Amino acid sequence: MSLRQALIGYGEVGRILHADLVARGVSDIVVHDRLFADPASPPSRAAAEDQARVASGLAEACAGRDLVISAVTAGEALNVARAARPHLDQAWFLDLNSVSPQTRKAEADALAGSKARYVEGAVMAPIGPKRLQTPILLGGPHAAAVAPLLDALGFSVSPAGEEIGRASAIKLSRSIFVKGLEAIVTESLASARHYGVEAEVLASLGNTLPHPDWPALARYLLTRPLVHGKRRSEEMAEAAGMLAAAGLDAPMTRGTVEVQARQGALGLTGEPFGRLEDLLDSIAERTTALSSCRKS
Structure with a gap:
């Protein structure tokens, strides 16, 4: 054209x-x-x-x-x-x-x-x-x-x-779930890996929320914030503002802002890690290093 x-x-x-x-x-x-x-x-x-x-x-x-x-x-x-x-x-x-x-x-x-x-x-x-x-x-x-x-x-x-804003309300209401799910999986599997029970947790999730390959899904949900966390945290801040303008509380959305920003600051993409366990270990190591750096 x-x-x-x-x-x-x-x-x-x-x-x-x-x-x-x-x-x-x-x-x-x-x-x-x-x-x-x-x-x-x-x-x-x-x-x-x-x-x-x-x-x-x-x-x-x-x-x-x-x-x-x-x-x-x-x-x-x-x-x-x-x-x-x-x-x-x-x-x-x-x-x-x-x-x-x-x-x-x-x-x-x-x-x-x-x-x-x-x-x-x-x-x-x-x-x-x-x-x-x-x-x-x-x-x-x-x-x-x-x-x-x-x-x-x-x-x-x-x-x-x-009406300007209707399409965005649809988009961000969806994003509250999708980006929030990424944050929840990040925290859930960080805990599971720390205690060495990630296999059991993933198997249980497969029973509760059926999916043909929960390890692959978990890896996808973990890596998205690593690659796009900064942009996604800004998006979720917009979602929190949308909820506030509607007079709705947003504790989960505000928490998602924090998790997405933190994961995006780790400097990991997930690409070099062949196993989910290795990815979780690298996230834990970088998270600890980032926390130590901020405290010093």
Whole structure:
């Protein structure tokens, strides 16, 4: 397609979208990430490897674009919308960040009065397996209008209504369970490994919550926070804010914020460890080291 596009944020999501859009024939696409200022940063190295067209800054990235996709982190989403506003013309501004309904509304307000059309996008599954075809819920008054355009680009989108925040409420309510489950499994198996009873615990879980391979599932749930903990902790902080705005208490969600942030700070990816037991031992060692470092 001849649509002029920009990707703001060149982490996992941005990089996958760039690769798949280019593969589908999108030739006019520019990328920007605030970490491009450091040539040695992971986004800089990824952009060079992908031969992506890098903008000199956010202003250049947004200028003259028809579609601007924001795929940064929850903590940066509102800042990006505010900073992009002066540089947007009649672009669709599609925000794919995992933020609360309240943050979505603040972003929409930040773009109010401009020609840009704000659309919230709630990514409803890990993007790795299905990539561009990962299900995305669209929200806001422009959701239905932009859906055919995104479909033509290869996205898998479904409008969730004209009310800004509805799609995000669906997304974050789901995330409370998914990211919370990761945190619970992390704590449960840390205890089980300490006492040498992880095999029995996993067998019992298989009886209580049937799954064909609980060790593999446990490994997956353990490694996700190790790889994405910082981003997921920001997402869960948004979820806690969503609950607070509704007058609902959120002790489990606040605890998940802490666990995700801690796991993401360990510096482990889980990839070098062939056995679940080895992964659990490495997590325990790094957790102890991190705790000792913070106390000193």
